[in-house]
Amino acid sequence: MKAIMVMFDSLNRHMLPNYGGDWVKAPNFERLGKKTITFDQCYAGSLPCMPARRELHTGRYNFLHRSWGPIEPFDDSMPELLKNNGIYTHLTSDHQHYWEDGGCTYHTRYSSWEISRGQEGDPWKGILGFEKNVETPFIMMQLMQKRYGMNMLKQDNVNRMYLKDEKDMPQAITFKNGLEFIEMNHAEDSWFLQIETFDPHEPFFAPKRFQELYPDEDYKGMEFDWPPYAPVMEGDDVVGHGKKQYAALLSMCDHYLGKVLDMMDQHNMWKDTMLIVNTDHGYLLGEHGWWSKSVMPTYNEIAHIPLFVWDPRSSKQNEHRDVLVQTIDVAPTLLDFFGVEIPRTMEGKPLKETIQSNKKIREAAMFGYHGGHVNVTDGKYVYMRGPIHKSNKPLYEYTLMPTHMRKMFGHNELQNIDLDKSFAFTQGCPVMKIEVSEQGFINPAQFGSKLFDLTESPNQEMELTNLELEMKMIEIIRGKMLKNEAPSEQFERLGIHLERPLTREELIKQKEEIKIEERISGLEGFEYEPGAFNQLVTVLNLIREKERDKLLEILKEQDENAKEYIIKKEAITNLVQTLSLEEEEKEMIRYFVFVAGRTN
Numbered sequence: 001m002k003a004i005m006v007m008f009d010s011l012n013r014h015m016l017p018n019y020g021g022d023w024v025k026a027p028n029f030e031r032l033g034k035k036t037i038t039f040d041q042c043y044a045g046s047l048p049c050m051p052a053r054r055e056l057h058t059g060r061y062n063f064l065h066r067s068w069g070p071i072e073p074f075d076d077s078m079p080e081l082l083k084n085n086g087i088y089t090h091l092t093s094d095h096q097h098y099w100e101d102g103g104c105t106y107h108t109r110y111s112s113w114e115i116s117r118g119q120e121g122d123p124w125k126g127i128l129g130f131e132k133n134v135e136t137p138f139i140m141m142q143l144m145q146k147r148y149g150m151n152m153l154k155q156d157n158v159n160r161m162y163l164k165d166e167k168d169m170p171q172a173i174t175f176k177n178g179l180e181f182i183e184m185n186h187a188e189d190s191w192f193l194q195i196e197t198f199d200p201h202e203p204f205f206a207p208k209r210f211q212e213l214y215p216d217e218d219y220k221g222m223e224f225d226w227p228p229y230a231p232v233m234e235g236d237d238v239v240g241h242g243k244k245q246y247a248a249l250l251s252m253c254d255h256y257l258g259k260v261l262d263m264m265d266q267h268n269m270w271k272d273t274m275l276i277v278n279t280d281h282g283y284l285l286g287e288h289g290w291w292s293k294s295v296m297p298t299y300n301e302i303a304h305i306p307l308f309v310w311d312p313r314s315s316k317q318n319e320h321r322d323v324l325v326q327t328i329d330v331a332p333t334l335l336d337f338f339g340v341e342i343p344r345t346m347e348g349k350p351l352k353e354t355i356q357s358n359k360k361i362r363e364a365a366m367f368g369y370h371g372g373h374v375n376v377t378d379g380k381y382v383y384m385r386g387p388i389h390k391s392n393k394p395l396y397e398y399t400l401m402p403t404h405m406r407k408m409f410g411h412n413e414l415q416n417i418d419l420d421k422s423f424a425f426t427q428g429c430p431v432m433k434i435e436v437s438e439q440g441f442i443n444p445a446q447f448g449s450k451l452f453d454l455t456e457s458p459n460q461e462m463e464l465t466n467l468e469l470e471m472k473m474i475e476i477i478r479g480k481m482l483k484n485e486a487p488s489e490q491f492e493r494l495g496i497h498l499e500r501p502l503t504r505e506e507l508i509k510q511k512e513e514i515k516i517e518e519r520i521s522g523l524e525g526f527e528y529e530p531g532a533f534n535q536l537v538t539v540l541n542l543i544r545e546k547e548r549d550k551l552l553e554i555l556k557e558q559d560e561n562a563k564e565y566i567i568k569k570e571a572i573t574n575l576v577q578t579l580s581l582e583e584e585e586k587e588m589i590r591y592f593v594f595v596a597g598r599t600n
Contacts, residue, residue: 007277017030033318037317037321039309043327058346065399069399082340083111090193092194125158175195200252211248297450314352314355386444417433451463532567554575
């Protein structure tokens, strides 16, 4: 028995022809659908990249205990379990996060591995004196470059100097390496190959022949293949151009997927080789007024993901399954396929019987980011449970591997750690309990909790108000959090009881208290246009005390009867201009104010 997993990053389900996409050219995905089972209700679990990959290894949710980070010493890793049971495992990838501090223990779980460099801002080639001044109109990118020293755009331009031909591009090399492994070993038994490309993740850098599939001669705007993690502030022409750039890279992914299908045909591998084609999450290309992921509510464009599986044991193909499955099901599915015992720590379920007969394996799927909304769907409804306090606290990380994406935890973060021995899944290992001190500039509390009926509003454009249904969804979340051994402060952060359901009266009271909390000393009597409170708090947090007092005085003077005065978002934006700051700093504050004003 053999297995191949072809994994893409940020692969949009809704743009594939298998799921109703009607303009992206992806003939090999169509061909894939005829060869496999297509899962219509697959959801991500923990987001984004490395949290999702920890789930692929461990078969359990990551996001309630920890954010981005490596495989932990106590984790049951699927490829390592296969390796230890006589199944050869090989990883070929260009996903540069594997080689950073926050992903450094994943690739070494395999029997062998190989890498292809140059994606995104991968610190690959060094050219001292590289003088190309990489300017960007995106305030978010400017902030990263000027404030935090993240010269990703400059590094990406250096990398592209070495990627002139398609054969040199990281995705092409990744698939070439994978195809060589298959060619060398197709007649052998007992191996698992993971071909994993960072594409179609941004930046959308694709060879010209794929860009030519989506003519855009009328576009006269800026070069745009790297959207910011931010609200859409660009015109429709830029958004349309960005979508075409993504589509070109997606068509490249389709082309190289076809090479794997060709080789399986050539060697008649369908008789004994499982094939899984998957992704970690989707991507927003202007939907809901957002670019990318991570900073907005986790809409279905991000969480509802494609999944295709061929299982030679059942030989089911060209069929769809509509039961809820998740990323956490991949590890137990592969272990089951190779006859390796599934550890008790895994929450996911093997998909063998679901592939065979559409067997239901769960009533609901949970997903989210560490410190963000805890989201749940039963397939009909999606509920996003946000924190009940603006502070979004209490919040802790539980880990033995204290690293962020590209750096280790700072000294300041490790001053007051505790050791926690309460989790069964750590298999007797105490873990560090580290308070989260910095949560970024997006606070999930600003969006509130959200409920959607996917039948009535499939694009999640219209929120549903239904207290009884909201209570039901909260209880589903509570049950899944208990099963996941979620730490007690996560329940507290979300206003959910550990030991019993939330009552209707308590839910109503919580909603009233959230409104009361939207008060600022000196402005207690003010009301706020939706989003304006978050904007004002953002401004006050970003400016000096002297400027803060000045701004509050201006607000107080705008109306003699302050108790009836409604502070509007436009007023907050205008007030920024009155601050005694450099214009560049004002521009940065205006950007953050714009983001903070989002309530959807």
